[in-house]
Amino acid sequence: MFKKTDKPYIIAGPCSVESEQQIDYIATALAKDGNTNLLRGGIWKPRTRPNTFEGVGSVGLAWLVAAGKKAKLPTATEVANAKHVEEALKAGIDVLWIGARTTVNPFSVQEIADAIQGTNIPIMIKNPITPDLDLWVGAIERIQGAGVTDIAAIHRGFSSYEKTKYRNVPNWGIPVGLMQAFPGLPIICDPSHIGGTRELILPISQKAMDMNMTGLMVEVHHEPNKALSDAQQQVTPANFKNILEKIIIRELTPNTGENSILENLRGKIDEIDADLLKNLIKRFEVIDAIGQFKKDNNMTILQVDRWSEILRTRTKFGLNNGLSEKFVEGILKSIHKESVARQTKILNKTKEIE
Structure with missing residues (x-):
């Protein structure tokens, strides 16, 4: 219907x-x-x-x-x-x-x-x-x-x-x-x-x-x-x-002759997304190393000053390059949440009894 x-x-x-x-x-x-x-x-x-x-x-x-x-x-x-x-x-x-x-x-x-x-x-x-x-x-x-x-x-x-x-x-x-x-x-x-x-x-x-x-x-x-x-x-x-x-009603797909242009652009997006994920993986590898350092030196996970600095500098960089503050903060907070979870796991990991 x-x-x-x-x-x-x-x-x-x-x-x-x-x-x-x-x-x-x-x-x-x-x-x-x-x-x-x-x-x-x-x-x-x-x-x-x-x-x-x-x-x-x-x-x-x-x-x-x-x-x-x-x-x-x-x-x-x-x-x-x-x-x-x-x-x-x-x-x-x-x-x-x-x-x-x-x-x-x-x-x-x-x-x-x-x-x-x-x-x-x-x-x-x-x-x-x-x-x-x-x-x-x-x-x-x-x-x-x-x-x-x-x-x-x-x-x-x-x-x-x-x-x-x-x-x-x-x-x-x-x-x-x-x-x-x-x-x-x-x-x-x-x-x-x-x-x-x-x-x-x-x-x-x-x-x-x-x-x-x-x-x-x-x-x-x-x-x-x-x-x-x-x-x-x-x-x-x-x-x-x-x-x-x-109201403007738009088409779901482009004209046949222009479809190749869209597919080419989507191909570029796929490549950029792959690079983004690879960089995130590298970042979390460093996060894990930091977590191990904090465990070895009996340090707390949350370092408020460092987190505030990251928020301030990255948000400013994003704003200067055409990204909205809300968008950048959203990404950073998602990454930070995952970082805290990974470091928590590392700090609370105990050696297995042999």
């Missing part, structure tokens, strides 16, 4: 179905533009804290289905337990998705898997709120175990204590890891939840397309500022159309 052709697969609709008139208006507007493949709408909206709008509940299922039929669009909603699955299927919802708060809990995912056993309804699975690839993989495997073959993943970002411009940091490496774990699995980006503001939807969407993701899931509301949930990250149908028109 979730196929990317010459255009991205588009899922759009309000964060929450608020009324029969609201979802009908939005669905009609989206259908008119002709960009949307699937109409989304939240029915049950578990919020972080109680006494806030938590969705209209089951009554909204009929509104969503009716709006979808009128607009000739299939419909999707989020389910968090077996009761949600039962009611959504009974109402005629076409696609179900599992939210980030549910994906993080294997018990809940298994409950949903048991509830959809034998239905083969298309399922979308959002990443867990924590940056844990194994939880995401496990959720997909549980749904596969229920016999469902039409599955897509949704990248909606990850919670973080760090203050960033994102509501949920994208951690692009995690969906890349999912692509490697499940080759060919459709992965749809949710820029609304990653960004948390409508201004970030376009740049995040472009990044997702540049990462060769299958499509986008965007929250669209006819009056975003009056939305009962997630008002800051929703856009009007007109603004959504404008965003899609600005």
Whole structure:
């Protein structure tokens, strides 16, 4: 179902179905533009804290289905337990998705898997709120175990204590890891939840397309500022159309005549990577020698002044040669972590009893 052709697969609709008139208006507007493949709408909206709008509940299922039929669009909603699955299927919802708060809990995912056993309804699975690839993989495997073959993943970002411009940091490496774990699995980006503001939807969407993701899931509301949930990250149908028109869709492979150029450049990368690894091996050989020296002279592993000097001088060198401070620090800290582990092993190695 979730196929990317010459255009991205588009899922759009309000964060929450608020009324029969609201979802009908939005669905009609989206259908008119002709960009949307699937109409989304939240029915049950578990919020972080109680006494806030938590969705209209089951009554909204009929509104969503009716709006979808009128607009000739299939419909999707989020389910968090077996009761949600039962009611959504009974109402005629076409696609179900599992939210980030549910994906993080294997018990809940298994409950949903048991509830959809034998239905083969298309399922979308959002990443867990924590940056844990194994939880995401496990959720997909549980749904596969229920016999469902039409599955897509949704990248909606990850919670973080760090203050960033994102509501949920994208951690692009995690969906890349999912692509490697499940080759060919459709992965749809949710820029609304990653960004948390409508201004970030376009740049995040472009990044997702540049990462060769299958499509986008965007929250669209006819009056975003009056939305009962997630008002800051929703856009009007007109603004959504404008965003899609600005996105550049790039090719996976170059023109046939230019492929040799790319292969030549990749060959150079392969050679450089080999040299990098050889130099790392040499570096760790020296690290091991230093570890043995520290053991022989009863020295501590961590030398803070030396480590601070390495960070300062190498980062400065990287900055002067076009590398970002964050990138250089990341490499150095990874090397330092491995160095400490190797020296720890050397210092604590005891002679075998003869």
